[in-house]
Amino acid sequence: MPSAKSSLRPALAPFSMEGFWLGFRRAVITTPGILLFGMGFGAEAAVKGLTFLDAFFFQSLVLAGASQYVALELWTDPLTWTTAFAMAAVVFTVNLRMMLLGAALRPWMGGLPGYKSYPALAIMTDPAWIIAIRYHREGGQDWGVYVGACVFLYLTWIVSVVPGYYLVDALEDPTRFGIDLVMPIFFITMLVPVWRGRMDAAPWAVAILVALTVKELVPGYWFVLAGGLSAAFTAAALFKDEEAADG
Amino acid sequence: MDSLFTQGAWLAIGAMVVMTLLAKMMGFWVLGRVPLTARLRRGLEALPGGVILATIVPITLESGPAGLLGISVATLVMAVTKKDWLAVGLGLASVAGYRAFLEPLV
Secondary structure (H helix, E strand, O other): OOHHHHHHOOOOOOOOHHHHHHHHHHHHHHHHHHHHHHHHHHHHHHHHOOOHHHHHHHHHHHOOHHHHHHHHHHOOOOOOHHHHHHHHHHHHHHHOOHHHHHHHHHHHHOOOOHHHHHHHHHOOOHHHHHHHHHHHHOOOOOOHHHHHHHHHHHHHHHHHHHHHHHOHHHOOOHHHHOHHHHHHHHHHHHHHHHOOOHHHHHHHHHHHHHHHHHHHHOOOOHHHHHHHHHHHHHHHHHOOHHHOOOO | OOOOOOHHHHHHHHHHHHHHHHHHHHHHHHHOOOOOOHHHHHHHHOHHHHHHHHHHHHHHHHOHHHHHHHHHHHHHHHHHHOOHHHHHHHHHHHHHHHHHHHHHHO
């Protein structure tokens, strides 16, 4: 690393097992939401006629909740090349937002060697990501926290598909108990400590307006990507050089 | 083996895995190729709020008053107490309560 550019490059983040278990414990709060979300996928997969192993590998390898549901809608038996291609395409568009999640981790984890950072990105899920972001915003640097949260989410996710697949019929009308709002309520809760006051007001407001507008005008999940990007551009545009005596 | 795991499924799942990994990694990869200026960092710092609000606000508005109530309660409780379990619990309880008692009246 050339020293002249070092201030523009992320430092090497530490990793500890204490951090790992901290992240693991902090992720426990997601259990009810993830279990229900994952069971829902298992149940839907059973209805669609996937074998148990199909469903299990789908769940444990693709590892991207919302996009799995959308792709599952396209599933046919037998699968054709066209269907497989369509599923991959829809998964990509629904998951495009994750490039923003990964980008947001760059200042924290960009100093790590690629053989550590890319596997870490591979197991990234949205709830684990926001738990880690919150920890980092509160001053933490240990990327073990991120890994611990990801591992907890992963284990919960792959376990959840089993009862979902075999207990399809028991899962009726979960909305009555607010289950459909579990994840939004979790995400908004984790976002509260990320708020830093007035400097976040404009970017966040722009994100909401852009997302609502794009959702009206464009079918699909582009509103998430558009909203997220618009927040970043707003914040960057409002940034004044004198605020940061780089360091 | 075929009866356990459908052959076509390998193909579809493999393709989906590749696309998901690509989506997860490309933003991080691109930002490794540009200097992280203070302005760029400020933009990146706005991403968590931007992505999360862009996701949940449209979804919540679609679920009507129950969603708005749950989100508001969770936000308030978290802001005041800083306890995430309490915020999520009371947020969900308010949704369940609204649906059980108030919604039938509306």
